[in-house]
Amino acid sequence: MAKRASSKSADGSSGGSKSGSSKSSKAKDQPKVVAVHKSEGRVDAFRKLSQRIAEGDQVVPPAMLTGEARRNHVRSTLREDHQTRIEERSMGAEVKFDKLASSRFKFFRGTALLFYRDMVGIDSNMPSVMALGDVHPExxxxxxxxxxxxxxxxxxxxxxxxxxxxxxxxxxxxxxxxAAHDVAGFSKKKRRKIIARFVKGYLDAMENYAQYATEKNDDYRMDNSPKVIRRLFKEAYEERREWLWGDYLKPNGRGFRADDELQPISSEAEKFQKAVNDLASAKxxxxxxxxxxxxxxDVCVRHGQGTASLGLPRYYVLxxxxxxxxxxxxxxxxxxxxxSALEGLTPSTxxxxxxxxxxxxxxxxxxxxxxxxxYGAVEIEGTSFMSRERAPFRDDIDLDELSYGTWKEYAEVCGAVLAQAHALSDDLGQIDYDxxxxxxxxxxxxxxxxRDIVGFVEEAADRLKEDHRMxxxxxxxxxxxxIDMVYR
Structure with a gap:
């Protein structure tokens, strides 16, 4: 946290009491130092910047910063994004920063706000969708x-x-x-082809939905998935009993076990029973x-999970x-x-x-x-929480097990899945046009x-490399x- 700044008198000398002055006089004469969070107002400032860029104003967005100016932007953005976790001295915050330092891909995953501030206001001419906001292979x-x-x-x-x-x-x-660089070490030529397949998968699927409107019925299941995904279904399958006893429960099965990841808080069961009831009622x-x-x-705190959300409170309810x-x-x-890391940054909608x-x-x-x-939203003691079910087959792909060929296949499938999610924006979302x-x-x-997507990707990845170094x-x-503070 911020340290209290020392005061000085008009002639520049130390602002201590003069001979014969009382303590009350000293307290009265000494100016107060007020510190406020520097991040206050930055969301609104970026919202205005987004509007100006979308309207064609010639301004300098953060993506154009270099040198020390870019370093200070990276530093202040990450401090702002993790303000609550830093102020609360959360152990998860320290673990997260160590994790971000460990690889460029983890840094990319955990710094969405930094990424999107570089995109502030752009693509205002493009159709809007219910965007996922954090698309990556995992x-x-x-x-x-x-x-x-x-x-x-x-x-x-x-x-x-x-x-x-x-x-x-x-x-x-x-x-x-x-990911294709950090995990697989592929050349730029191979990475360009992987990105092209990702975009191709998206556009092929979108053209199909434009013609046949099957987006509400195209779930990828074990019986209809491409080979690279069928393998993932098989690897993810696990008997519920084995999953529960192997990963979560005490030997007697009566509640969560205690270890370095799970911290039982059985005394909180009544509070979370209300949360579960509220969820069922709302849904x-x-x-x-x-x-x-x-x-x-039973209830437990789950420690050390996630990348972007590492350090935020997370509970498992049995x-x-x-x-x-x-x-x-x-x-x-x-x-x-x-x-959302995108709030205030997207073109006005x-x-x-x-x-x-x-x-x-x-x-x-x-x-x-x-x-x-x-999957839903509940309020627990005045704080907003999202909810979802954990499942024995909830799993994502092991990128380090993919060959170059399966990287391309996987990218294409992910593009198609993203297209399906976007295509539902006018069926189940607020989009009022086709x-x-x-x-x-x-x-x-x-x-x-x-070509334009690949060009953007290469430029953004080069910037990310330098950001990670700094x-x-x-x-x-x-x-x-x-955190950043303003002293006055």
């Missing part, structure tokens, strides 16, 4: 649908917001580019048989299954929701997904048709559109143990 995976059966789709909605469709393609392209669903009577059996013998219990996760957990729940309900019924033909037209001619140097100097 934000696609296996998860339960509304019936508890496994499907492959987008799986992280923390940043979701209405934005130009190109923002997801550009974020996803950079994600594949950086208005009929409780599935597999959830028994929605009775909370729900007693119908057999009552801990072989079919289910786990609902509650994670503190935060403002009339579409509003809401704020915090309500926004996240809205995005999931649009992008993942017939998805997890426990999304699919609009995107197909905006992406024409296709070779030029793909971040690592600052992190070594303890730059992220304090």
């Amino acid at each position: 934000n696609f995976g296996i998860m339960p649908n509304s019936d508890g059966a496994p499907i492959f789709s987008v799986n992280d909605f923390d940043e979701t917001i209405y934005a130009p469709f190109t923002w997801d393609l550009k974020r996803g392209g950079v994600g594949f580019w950086v 208005g669903f009929e409780v599935p048989d597999r959830a028994g009577e929605l009775k909370v059996k 729900i007693e299954g119908p057999s009552k013998d801990a072989t079919d219990d289910i786990i609902i996760e509650f994670k503190r929701a935060r403002r 009339e579409f509003d997904a809401g704020s915090n957990a309500e926004r996240i729940a809205h995005g999931q309900s649009v992008q993942l048709a017939r998805g997890d019924i426990f 999304v699919e033909p609009s995107i197909v037209a905006a992406a024409s001619p296709r070779p030029l559109f793909i 971040f690592c140097e600052d992190h070594e100097l303890d730059a992220f143990k304090n």
